């Protein structure tokens with residue numbers, strides 16, 4: 196597999212190859228090579244369109260992945276992985292790399308239940324965005340990427356203990372379906388899959404797009420969308436040195452169709468920096484939603500050997516109607532340490548129990564908790580604000596309680612709930628009641644939000660949304676958005692698969708119209 200990645204790199208234009216300003220002309224320019232942009236680029240190239248895919252980050256090969264969490268984040272994530280919202284503090288990570296978030300994510304692929312699409316349809320005047328119309332697109336993406344449930348032999352004990360706990364309590368659970376082939380259970384998805392098992396875009400859709408003639412330019416930062424009258428005409432920007440971000444040569448790519456797939460945080464900034472483009476609705480950068488996530492560590496009497504096992508191998512959709520989804524989780528110890536209680540010796544003691552540890556998390560559908568994305572002067576990094584609504588806090592409280600319950604049902608001897616005002620360590624199921632009874636507020640919770648949506652939302656009414664159901668901007672015939680920013684609301688399950696299915700459908704619409 197490593198050979199395939201290296202071959203891909205040879206066909207991708209990299210930083211060292213830019214020695215002057217340049218201009219290109221093409222049918223379609225796609226900005227951003229994450230899961231959504233990669234699918235659009237591939238589908239259009241396969242159909243014979245001339246496609247140029249632009250990516251600000253560099254390509255990575257397995258030998259370049261850093262196992263140490265903070266080193267890895269400083270290379271693969273925007274703002275070194277330390278980006279956060281203001282208002283309520285919510286750390287949020289966005290990748291900067293060929294393949295976007297798919298390089299560093301856990302490859303979880305879940306289709307939202309029909310109830311999610313019904314909510315979207317009624318709330319946002321949508322007619323054709325439902326499981327019936329999208330399942331064909333999910334199926335094609337699934338076939339292409341080999342999406343399948345995580346096999347038992349690479350689950351590892353920290354994942355199967357979750358299943359045991361759910362079974363004991365009568366909660367449904369199942370192996371997580373992932374875009375992975377021949378996973379070895381190394382638990383390293385967050386720092387990049389050195390086994391090249393994860394089918395991230397840089398080794399799946401992007402090389403396939405190249406085989407169909409797409410041109411892929413990395414280390415190029417798009418800074419503005421160009422417009423002439425009622426049409427967009429391309430994009431312009433600067434070459435950006437990997438890791439330092441230092442800007443160099445200028446470039447312009449002229450295109451008949453522009454697809455912005457820069458991600459939920461970057462696309463609205465690009466539009467704002469391009470003269471507040473496509474914003475007659477006033478919704479560009481508004482409505483920012485997350486799936487805030489909470490994680491708990493549990494400790495077992497016997498070794499869990501946590502280094503072994505698929506990063507996220509088991510999940511429970513049992514509580515989706517209550518607003519949360521449960522998952523198993525693993526990350527580099529330095530990243531997990533920020534969630535552990537204590538300093539110095541107490542922290543050392545927790546880490547002495549590391550071989551017996553499991554970490555499980557919950558992600559929540561918090562529809563009332565909203566924020567916004569604004570361009571910051573002098574940079575393309577966004578200014579983010581977001582507020583957790585008090586009505587959404589009980590969802591997370593309940594999720595923390597259920598996770599704790601599952602730990603003790605699976606045989607854990609202690610858990611670390613990570614909530615201000617609640618004991619740092621709970622030793623029994625009875626002690627877990629404090630999570631329900633204590634008056635917990637939003638600021639007491641330690642959450643992260645790596646699933647982000649809605650900043651250029653789709654809406655059937657052009658006065659209330661930025662794009663239509665095919666991702667076409669209401670204000671411009673030839674400007675599309677293909678990233679999770681077009682979701683009208685959070686999808687309640689991990690977003691990548693839905694982003695790719697929508698992008699797959701969008702490519703068909705572009706082909707029909709151009």
Ligand SMILES: Cc1cc2nc3c(=O)[nH]c(=O)nc-3n(C[C@H](O)[C@H](O)[C@H](O)COP(=O)(O)OP(=O)(O)OC[C@H]3O[C@@H](n4cnc5c(N)ncnc54)[C@H](O)[C@@H]3O)c2cc1C
Pocket residue numbers: 226227228229230231232249250251252288289290291292293294295296297299300301302303304305385415416417418456457458459461462465575645646647677678679680689690691692694
């Ligand atoms: C640690 C982590 C784990 C996750 N795990 C999962 C999971 O298991 N399953 C799941 O469904 N979701 C997961 N997610 C979320 C998922 O990765 C994202 O929802 C998904 O990547 C979004 O895809 P996208 O195409 O919208 O944008 P992105 O993946 O963010 O891609 C956007 C791309 O555009 C590029 N770009 C941005 N601005 C510019 C510019 N100005 N010029 C040129 N290029 C630019 C970026 O560098 C980036 O490569 C995870 C996220 C993180 C951070």
Ligand code: SF4
Pocket residue numbers: 302375377378379380381382383384385387388389390391392393504505506
């Ligand atoms: S668990 Fe390891 S082998 Fe499996 S996809 Fe993740 S990084 Fe690759």
